[in-house]
Amino acid sequence: MMSKRIAVVGAGVIGLSVAWRLARAGHPVTVVDPAPGTGASWVAGGMLAPVAEAGPGEEGLLEIGSASLECWPAFADRLRAEAADPGLRTEGTLVAALDATDAAELDTLADHLSGLGRPVRRLSGRELRALEPGVGPGVRSGLLVPGDLAVDNRELLRALRKAARDRKVEFIAAAASAVRGGAVVLTDGSIVDCSTAVVAAGAWSGALHPALAGLVRPVKGEILRLRARPGALPPPRHTIRAVVESRPVYLVPRSGGELVLGATQYEAGFDTEVTVRGVRDLLEGAERILPGIGEYALTECAAGLRAGSRDNLPLIGEVEPGVLVATGHHRNGLLLAPITADAVLALVEGGTHPAARFRTEGTT
Incomplete structure (x- = not known):
């Protein structure tokens, strides 16, 4: 029986993907969010890179990320057919290093991935520049991860909202204050009745149910958006992840000559102001990798709050009868959207x- 409505609290990439998947399966769905399609999902870089981002000790994250990556081409195809093109890119990821310390970190990553049977190719600086001529002469080595993907996060959110609306998903533009079995309580005291409530409110999830208290926290991240001006070198074709003096930076190309820079990460509570330090660090690091971006236009500076968990793995599962949770995706919300929707x-x-593992102590 599918007559009872499901309420999804949160309309970022996770909430929208869950709502669309449920509606496609025939369930009536209501989404509760004061500003659908904004928040951390709106300011994401769009990397779908479980291999390039994997590090020692994160084998569980690599496993679930790889499983979700396999779902992405079909997920994008369905969205394209039902709503709009989410801008999936298949060129892969280049990982670049500047100095000997950075190169040693990449060697460790390459050895780790090779030991797990993951495809990765070591590159000299010259080989990197053969693939991406805009890479600067100071880059000494790198890795090619051919299986990684990337997506235009904003086109993805637009497509998900359209697909959900076309499937008759109801949207309530309000904030939730609590979730319990059979009901979502809004901040004005009104109630949204439902058979099942799904908490997918990102960094704000921890305040919505007692079982989530202390398990989800905000992790601030800043992004910059650039645009190639006439006469400037075009953006790279590949996503480029770099380690610059032990600081990570990523550069993700977009259509129309745009480039997204990111990778700052702070424990700063719910602060969403962009800092001078964050902008400086991103630009300095990115310009050492791609010197030509000094001629680009800086079109946007923004900050978002990732939903961090204790072990960086998402929290997906039942917290009480009638209440499910799908949050704590940290930097992998876009990557894990398909598998999270299937799990819910x-x-x-x-x-x-397999992805539905709710942990109260950071363990499965």
């Missing part, structure tokens, strides 16, 4: 899913 659907319909 399985739980709603009384089944199980």
Whole structure:
């Protein structure tokens, strides 16, 4: 029976993906969010890179990320057919290093991935520049991760909202203050009745149910958006992840000559102001990798709050009868959207899913 409505609290990439997946399966869905399609999902870089981002000790994250990556081409195809093109890119990721210390970190990553049987190719600085001529002469080595993908996060959010609306998903533009079995309580005291509530409110999830208290925290990240001006070198074709004096920076190309820079990360509570230090660090690091971006236009500076968990793995599962949670995705919300949506659907319909593991102490 699918007559009872499901309420999804949160309309970032996770909430919208869950709502669309449930609606596609025939469930009536209501989404509760004061500003759908904004927040951390709006200011994300768009990397779908479980291999390039994997490090020693994060084998669980690599496993779930790789499984979700395999779902992405079909996920994008369905969105394209139902709503709009989310801008999926398949060129892969280049990982670049400047000095000997940075190169040693890449060697460690390459050895780790090779030991796990993941495809990765070591590159000299010259080989990197053969693939991306805009890479600066100071870059001494790198890695090519051919299987990684990237997506235009803003086109993805627009497509998900359209696909959900076309599937008759109801949107309530309000904030939730609490979630319990059979109901979502709004900040004005009104109630949204439902058979099942899904908490997918990102960094704000921890305040919505007692079982989530202390398990989800905000992790601030800043991004810059640039645009190639006439006469400037075009953006790279590949996503480029770099380690510059032990500081990470990523450069993700967009259509129309745009480039997204990111990778700052702070424990700063719910602060969403962009800092001078954050902008400076991103520009300095990126310009050492791609010197030509000094001629680009700086079109946007923004900050968002990732939903951090204790072990960087997402929290997906049942917290009480009638209440499911899908949050704590940290920097992997876009990557894990397809598998999270599938997991929530399985739980709603009384089944199980390998990704559905709600942990109260940071363990499975």
